Amino acid sequence: MNNNSDISAQLAERVREAHTKGTALNIHGGGSKDFYGRQTDGEPLDVSAHRGIVSYEPTELVVTARAGTPLNDIEAALSERGQMIPFGAPRFVNCTLGGAVASGLSGPGRPYYGALRDFVLGVKIINGKGEILNFGGQVMKNVAGYDVSRTMVGALGTLGVLVEISIKVLPQPVSKLTVQKSLATDVALDAMNRWSGRPLPITAACYDGNNMYLRLCGSNAAVDSARKKLGGELVETPDEFWQKLRDHRHGFFSGERPLWRLSVPPATPQISLPGKWYYDWGGAQRWLRSDAPTEKVQAAAGAVGGYAECFRHGDRAAEVFHPLPAPLMKLHRNLKQAFDPRGILNPGRLYKDF
Amino acid sequence: MRAQENSRPMIDRAKMVRALHEFLPVTAVLFEAEDLRPYECDGLSAYRHIPWLVVLPETVQQIQQIMRLCHRYEIPVVARGAGTGLSGGALPLENGVLLSLAKFNQILDIDPRNRIARVQPGVRNLAISEAAAEHGLYYAPDPSSQIACSIGGNVAENAGGVHCLKYGLTVHNVLGVKAFTMNGDLIELGGATFDSPGYDLLALMTGSEGMLAVIVEVTVKLLPIPERAQILLAAFDNVERAGAAVAAIIADGIIPAGLEMMDNPAIRAAEDFVHAGYPVDAAAMLLCELDGTNEEVSEQVMQVRRLLQQCGASEVRTAQDEAERARMWAGRKAAFPAVGRISPDYYCMDGTIPRKQLAHVLSRIGEMSKEYDLPVANVFHAGDGNLHPLILYDANRPGELERTEEFGGKILELCVAVGGTITGEHGVGVEKINQMCVQFPSAELQQFHAVKAAFDPLGLLNPGKAVPTLSRCAEFGAMHVHGGKLPHPELDRF
Numbered sequence: 152m153n154n155n156s157d158i159s160a161q162l163a164e165r166v167r168e169a170h171t172k173g174t175a176l177n178i179h180g181g182g183s184k185d186f187y188g189r190q191t192d193g194e195p196l197d198v199s200a201h202r203g204i205v206s207y208e209p210t211e212l213v214v215t216a217r218a219g220t221p222l223n224d225i226e227a228a229l230s231e232r233g234q235m236i237p238f239g240a241p242r243f244v245n246c247t248l249g250g251a252v253a254s255g256l257s258g259p260g261r262p263y264y265g266a267l268r269d270f271v272l273g274v275k276i277i278n279g280k281g282e283i284l285n286f287g288g289q290v291m292k293n294v295a296g297y298d299v300s301r302t303m304v305g306a307l308g309t310l311g312v313l314v315e316i317s318i319k320v321l322p323q324p325v326s327k328l329t330v331q332k333s334l335a336t337d338v339a340l341d342a343m344n345r346w347s348g349r350p351l352p353i354t355a356a357c358y359d360g361n362n363m364y365l366r367l368c369g370s371n372a373a374v375d376s377a378r379k380k381l382g383g384e385l386v387e388t389p390d391e392f393w394q395k396l397r398d399h400r401h402g403f404f405s406g407e408r409p410l411w412r413l414s415v416p417p418a419t420p421q422i423s424l425p426g427k428w429y430y431d432w433g434g435a436q437r438w439l440r441s442d443a444p445t446e447k448v449q450a451a452a453g454a455v456g457g458y459a460e461c462f463r464h465g466d467r468a469a470e471v472f473h474p475l476p477a478p479l480m481k482l483h484r485n486l487k488q489a490f491d492p493r494g495i496l497n498p499g500r501l502y503k504d505f
Numbered sequence: 506m507r508a509q510e511n512s513r514p515m516i517d518r519a520k521m522v523r524a525l526h527e528f529l530p531v532t533a534v535l536f537e538a539e540d541l542r543p544y545e546c547d548g549l550s551a552y553r554h555i556p557w558l559v560v561l562p563e564t565v566q567q568i569q570q571i572m573r574l575c576h577r578y579e580i581p582v583v584a585r586g587a588g589t590g591l592s593g594g595a596l597p598l599e600n601g602v603l604l605s606l607a608k609f610n611q612i613l614d615i616d617p618r619n620r621i622a623r624v625q626p627g628v629r630n631l632a633i634s635e636a637a638a639e640h641g642l643y644y645a646p647d648p649s650s651q652i653a654c655s656i657g658g659n660v661a662e663n664a665g666g667v668h669c670l671k672y673g674l675t676v677h678n679v680l681g682v683k684a685f686t687m688n689g690d691l692i693e694l695g696g697a698t699f700d701s702p703g704y705d706l707l708a709l710m711t712g713s714e715g716m717l718a719v720i721v722e723v724t725v726k727l728l729p730i731p732e733r734a735q736i737l738l739a740a741f742d743n744v745e746r747a748g749a750a751v752a753a754i755i756a757d758g759i760i761p762a763g764l765e766m767m768d769n770p771a772i773r774a775a776e777d778f779v780h781a782g783y784p785v786d787a788a789a790m791l792l793c794e795l796d797g798t799n800e801e802v803s804e805q806v807m808q809v810r811r812l813l814q815q816c817g818a819s820e821v822r823t824a825q826d827e828a829e830r831a832r833m834w835a836g837r838k839a840a841f842p843a844v845g846r847i848s849p850d851y852y853c854m855d856g857t858i859p860r861k862q863l864a865h866v867l868s869r870i871g872e873m874s875k876e877y878d879l880p881v882a883n884v885f886h887a888g889d890g891n892l893h894p895l896i897l898y899d900a901n902r903p904g905e906l907e908r909t910e911e912f913g914g915k916i917l918e919l920c921v922a923v924g925g926t927i928t929g930e931h932g933v934g935v936e937k938i939n940q941m942c943v944q945f946p947s948a949e950l951q952q953f954h955a956v957k958a959a960f961d962p963l964g965l966l967n968p969g970k971a972v973p974t975l976s977r978c979a980e981f982g983a984m985h986v987h988g989g990k991l992p993h994p995e996l997d998r999f
Contacts, residue, residue: 210752211859211890233758261699268705269677282948290857291889292674292929294663294712295937295944296972297956301676301708310704322758344618348642350729350798372800416697418618435699458702473702478690483703485959490952501703 155203159314167281169495176495178308180247184254188307188500190467213289215317218249237321238267241397249313255305258397259355262432268304270319276311279491289317308497310490324368329389330381331362339363343433344418351377356433403429409465411439411448415457424451509581510969516578528570535559544603547588547595556597561605565721573689581965584715586658589650592934594714606657612636620727626657626720642727645672649838657720663712665930667763670888676711678726684718687961714932715967717960731796735806736830739818740787747789748863750816751887763794764888765837771882778843781836840884848897852909856920857891857929877912891929918943933971942978
């Protein structure tokens with residue numbers, strides 16, 4: 152690719168300058184998740200030109216790429232060698248690796264393959280002082296120093312500008328298929344969790360309000376035999392189905408009503424809140440379209456040991472993430488201070504306070 | 506930040522004991538020399554300090570009171586689980602309280618529907634899988650010390666095991682912790698959900714070697730016990746071929762549950778000890794475990810057998826039954842004690858390297874073994890590149906421990922030089938603290954110190970471990986000038 156380039160030195164220079172002047176920066180990649188988190192203003196810092204795969208070694212199961220590299224480019228390179236990005240981060244449109252890591256979102260495979268954060272092996276970042284720092288590495292196991300790499304995941308750029316990221320990749324499954332079954336909500340929640348506790352090659356489980364969908368991945372024989380155990384009907388275009396769920400292109404996700412993401416213990420029974428539900432992650436990630444007030448949604452999630460964030464739409468100037476208890480909020484502020492002493496990196500994107 | 510590991514306590518010991526007795530039973534505070542002695546080291550016995558005091562609380566509230574008291578008088582606290590750590594992470598301080606969590610050994614809840622277990626930090630790793638077994642579930646990380654090591658220590662060190670390539674380390678299998686920060690604040694990170702709001706402090710806590718907070722409860726993820734596990738053993742006449750076989754298996758799209766390599770000295774030691782039926786004349790041996798559904802395992806066993814033969818294995822064996830499988834693993838899992846039988850002492854290293862560097866690294870270790878005149882046996886988590894060279898020495902021979910430490914340090918520096926790391930799963934502790942200066946430049950080390958200060962501004966939790974001060978690196982660097990380049994050139998020298 153001829154549009155690959157390393158602009159980390161310029162980016163660091165911009166951050167150093169902003170640090171000196173105390174200018175807030177609004178870090179920007181592919182722009183696919185501009186809607187996510189809180190509204191911020193600040194001078195744009197565009198990292199999308201910092202792109203390209205730096206190294207890819209299929210037998211080491213590791214790819215390292217610059218933060219501005221589109222996830223689709225990485226996926227294409229992996230696919231040529233029969234490998235894949237396991238965490239299936241939402242692409243929306245034109246999602247970059249840096250943006251995926253900064254938002255920390257994982258796709259439908261999360262309960263079975265692991266989350267995006269589980270696959271991050273190392274990062275190069277620019278902290279709020281404009282220093283380029285390396286943490287973690289390109290090896291599978293590494294416990295030297297604090298796990299700063301994973302701490303960057305989901306921090307929405309408030310702790311550092313992601314420059315380069317190494318992720319663990321996996322081989323593509325030989326065989327996959329998806330079955331669907333028409334069930335009532337309680338029955339579906341029960342079934343997804345019951346099947347997930349059995350040694351079956353399930354790699355995704357969701358319920359759209361009418362049908363439960365289970366994806367099976369593995370060797371031919373394993374998938375065939377599990378299919379017999381599970382029953383149900385085959386979904387004709389399974390890849391498309393799961394991609395549409397991952398990227399919020401199913402009908403459920405259209406419209407302007409606030410979209411809430413609830414993270415709860417997977418077997419939690421139905422939660423009593425007004426609105427429409429879509430259950431992913433075998434019940435552990437629940438999407439809710441609702442006009443219910445923030446306090447009510449968060450209290451209902453909290454009551455079952457979970458959390459709720461206003462994912463899209465709604466008031467983006469208010470707090471959108473689940474509130475933190477005071478001792479945790481204090482640690483967050485301290486940590487922000489440790490990485491970005493002048494508070495110039497995406498201030499207010501995660502919480503109003505920092 | 507002060508160097509808390511050297512500061513004098515602000516309160517005398519008798520007074521501190523009285524203050525502790527206000528909320529702790531008499532038997533929960535140890536201060537007599539003979540009572541303190543058993544706590545002088547963890548699994549890395551080459552380093553020993555007699556702690557100032559040992560406390561053995563029984564309730565979470567008592568832990569909080571201990572933390573507050575120590576915070577008030579600025580007394581360092583070192584948390585200790587089962588004491589099986591291999592990097593001196595729980596090495597006590599002569600001016601500090603050793604906080605034993607051994608009495609927190611209860612499994613609080615097994616929730617089969619949500620596939621989680623909530624346990625106290627002193628619960629043994631293996632006890633979790635034993636308790637979950639009736640539900641067809643287990644806890645995946647299995648460090649070799651799993652019959653003894655505790656889950657709190659596993660989280661503190663981000664423990665690994667032989668099944669990490671497929672199932673991950675501790676960090677991938679822990680969903681939540683409750684912990685006290687040094688000032689006695691209780692924090693809850695994660696829980697029964699797959700994620701939680703704000704920064705991923707759970708990841709930061711995991712592997713933080715007791716430097717950020719003291720863990721008082723852990724929620725772990727449980728997985729369905731695979732329908733079947735099958736193990737293959739392959740012998741090779743040279744190490745390069747064994748290394749190539751590892752790459753070939755992964756390139757063919759297989760992620761084995763376990764993929765272990767042992768070199769000839771390790772094979773012989775394990776065979777003498779356990780009689781696992783290992784090929785004692787092989788230069789290297791691979792153990793490859795495949796798990797999953799019945800059908801999947803059958804397919805993959807054939808595939809791996811073919812690959813191993815294509816890569817020049819002199820022998821490929823499949824365990825015929827569960828007893829043989831257990832025996833094949835027993836040799837590997839007992840490799841450390843097996844080496845302990847053939848040498849008065851051994852020193853276990855823990856570097857990780859890109860797999861493709863294996864042959865090069867092993868041959869360099871062989872050369873250095875001759876230079877230092879110290880034999881080495883190598884066991885290797887080949888799947889994830891985590892190498893455990895065991896240096897054989899005799900601590901009673903003057904100068905041999907020092908030579909061993911220097912040799913070990915060189916091995917770690919070699920791991921860094923080929924693109925790896927100084928520790929894959931044992932942690933830095935006190936053992937590898939100098940090599941942290943080789944792996945990280947000053948700016949990164951300063952960032953680590955800033956992270957530490959965010960949790961523990963007074964630097965009281967396990968001071969002197971895991972992250973070296975810059976002046977320590979300057980001193981260490983002065984001994985290790987490489988190619989005329991002074992590491993950490995920005996520092997003042999003394």
